Amino acid sequence: MTHVFHRHTHSNLPFAVSGDGAYIVDQTGKTYLDASGGAAVSCLGHSHPEVIRAIKDQVDAIPFAHTAFFTNEPLEQLAAHLATRAPGPLGKVYVVSGGSEAMEAALKMGRQYFLERDEPSKRLYIARRQSYHGNTLGALATGGNLWRRQPYDPLLIQAHHIAPCYAYREQRTDETAKTYALRAADELEEKILELGAENVIGFVAEPIVGATLGAVPPEPGYFRRIREICDRHGILLILDEVMCGMGRTGTLFACEQDGICGDLIAIAKGLGGGYQPVGAVMVNEQIYQTIHQGTGFFQHGHTYLGHAVACAAALAVQHVIEHENLLERVQTMGALLMESLVAEFGEHPHVGDIRGRGLFVGLEFVADKSTKSPFEPSLEVHRRLKSAAMDNGLICYPMGGTVDGRQGSHVLLAPPYTVSQNQLSDIVDRLATSLDTTLETLD
Secondary structure: OOOOOOOOOOOOOOOEEEEEEOEEEEOOOOEEEEOOHHHHOOOOOEOOHHHHHHHHHHHHHOOOOOOOOOOOHHHHHHHHHHHOOOOOOOOEEEEEOOHHHHHHHHHHHHHHHHHHOOOOOOOEEEEEOOOOOOOOHHHHHHOOOHHHHHHHHHHOOOEEEEOOOOHHHHOOOOOOHHHHHHHHHHHHHHHHHHHOHHHEEEEEEOOOEOOOOOOEOOOOOHHHHHHHHHHHHOOEEEEEOOOOOOOOOOOOOHHHHHOOOOOEEEEOHHHHOOOOOOEEEEEOHHHHHHHHHOOOOOOOOOOOOOOHHHHHHHHHHHHHHHHOOHHHHHHHHHHHHHHHHHHHHOOOOOEEEEEEEOOEEEEEEOOEOOOOEOOOHHHOHHHHHHHHHHHOOEEOEEEEOOOOOOOOEEEEEOOOOOOOHHHHHHHHHHHHHHHHHHHHHHO
16 A cells, blocks of 8 residues: 555556666566657766766755745856856746646746836737647646646636647648648647737747647747747747757757847756756846846745755756757767668558657657547547557657547657667657557557
């Protein structure tokens, strides 16, 4: 009997007792190849000695001092490290304990920015359907993940949603990638005009859509148009890089590859690599200076803001990424992973699309490849695949509701940046075996 309130009360989970690189070992001695980093978290794999040493050293020095009274050296160094590597004027860093907290802080920061500018009518956010921005109430309301939102709809703030940039299902046959991208982006302008720009705080988007859509990258030109629209109407662009940022796509910030920068960028998973709970909001100088020269106080906060041990771990993770040249490795190994997946699944009758960037890749499953029709939701393909994969010693991240929150299924792969070529081959092989097993259970 357990006294833990687990995510699923009917689950019977193995105990994770140790980890080494890309592998996790349970209490029976079974080894699992971690092909998704849990939920795209473990960017350095497990038990990296440099990160463990940094954590121990900080615990020996001082693990915690409340940020209402003190700052600390790891916090200051982490902020400086991130700010000097940001793709735009993101000179300030607000460090929290995870992705949902980062998004919640960003949403509040956007509102306070306009209050400080004496624009109190700015109260609405626009985001995209089939997005996910966290599980706290503000982040949940902004996100477009219907399955997660539905039970709590009566508690959620008002938010508005437009279509995602999802070429596999929404690009017309008479459109080029570029014309489709511009059409998808222009839907934002239509929504702003409908709501009135004077009422809109900002637009919230994942540069690469993660859990809900399965590693869907934007089409070329999409985010440049989005940036232009936001600037033209005086609204903020808030980028959610909680899952896709911190090197996961081959650059430190995912938005770098689209030639833009957000006014606020939320980061988390790859920031600390799972070694400590940590997230952050990157804040542009204009927003910071407006608050600094106004009330001077961000009316928000949590007990564990800027936690010294969490910051020490995150700083060590970022140092490893840099001195081991892991961004370049993500690009190289990501190309190899994509090549291997296309070779294995490109002609598979039930794999409709293979997409992603770097070591952030998704496969969308279909009942009929020619029509792109999804499997019936009642079959729960994603749940069956997760079970089959675990049996085969593979950790991957399948999800349902890909198409519209109810229909569709995909799997997300996000192996560590340190993954080897042999491990990539093993991931593809085990996924193929797991998918075969899953499809056999549908007959």
